[in-house]
Amino acid sequence: MTRAEAPFAYDGLDRVFHERARLGIVTSLAGRADGLGFSDLKALCGLTDGNLSRHLQVLEDAGFVTLDKGYDGKRPFTRCHLTETGRDRFAAYLDVLSDVLKKASRATAGSDTANLKVRPA
Amino acid sequence: MTRAEAPFAYDGLDRVFHERARLGIVTSLAGRADGLGFSDLKALCGLTDGNLSRHLQVLEDAGFVTLDKGYDGKRPFTRCHLTETGRDRFAAYLDVLSDVLKKASRATAGSDTANLKVRPA
Numbered sequence: 444m445t446r447a448e449a450p451f452a453y454d455g456l457d458r459v460f461h462e463r464a465r466l467g468i469v470t471s472l473a474g475r476a477d478g479l480g481f482s483d484l485k486a487l488c489g490l491t492d493g494n495l496s497r498h499l500q501v502l503e504d505a506g507f508v509t510l511d512k513g514y515d516g517k518r519p520f521t522r523c524h525l526t527e528t529g530r531d532r533f534a535a536y537l538d539v540l541s542d543v544l545k546k547a548s549r550a551t552a553g554s555d556t557a558n559l560k561v562r563p564a
Numbered sequence: 565m566t567r568a569e570a571p572f573a574y575d576g577l578d579r580v581f582h583e584r585a586r587l588g589i590v591t592s593l594a595g596r597a598d599g600l601g602f603s604d605l606k607a608l609c610g611l612t613d614g615n616l617s618r619h620l621q622v623l624e625d626a627g628f629v630t631l632d633k634g635y636d637g638k639r640p641f642t643r644c645h646l647t648e649t650g651r652d653r654f655a656a657y658l659d660v661l662s663d664v665l666k667k668a669s670r671a672t673a674g675s676d677t678a679n680l681k682v683r684p685a
Binding site for chain 1: 607665
């Protein structure tokens with residue numbers, strides 16, 4: 444079935460970004476050309492160590508984030524960056540999300556009933 | 565941690581709505597005061613029978629959707645409606661989503677770096 448035939452399929456909503464915690468992580472990183480440290484990111488997103496690690500792994504596996512591990516003095520320190528690919532794909536995701544939001548807002552306003560063939564009540 | 569302290573926690577993004585298939589289902593239903601039949605909903609959202617059933621169950625359990633089962637002639641027929649609660653909660657979700665989108669768009673434009681204390685690079 445094509446997207447035109449299933450107008451509410453939302454195939455463009457990349458599941459990697461369309462998850463609450465990851466949306467927060469990526470938004471936090473998007474404005475940071477020099478990246479963010481693990482503990483700053485944890486605080487900004489209100490996540491536990493375990494949850495942040497798990498979601499960063501998903502983002503790294505997708506090629507959207509890089510994790511640079513090193514030391515800050517004697518303490519281990521991880522700096523997280525959004526990759527170019529991650530930035531491009533996130534921008535594309537936001538475009539789709541914007542369309543979804545417009546469609547949903549029209550629907551909740553009760554005006555999105557044109558051109559849809561449905562069985563009468 | 566309060567929301568103000570974790571600005572990217574997005575606690576208001578209800579997980580019931582913030583899932584790609586359910587977002588399509590609820591948007592489809594939002595514009596339909598008289599609901600939609602199961603097969604119309606399946607076509608609009610590009611879902612299989614199994615997936616649609618599973619997601620409708622999550623929405624029904626949350627009290628956001630009602631499923632009226634009956635017969636269309638001799639064929640079993642299920643009509644799906646958004647409840648008042650579902651409609652109200654979806655409107656609230658869309659408000660949060662709109663804020664998220666604004667924040668993310670600002671961040672990808674590179675201007676969302678004010679007022680955040682971070683460790684220098």
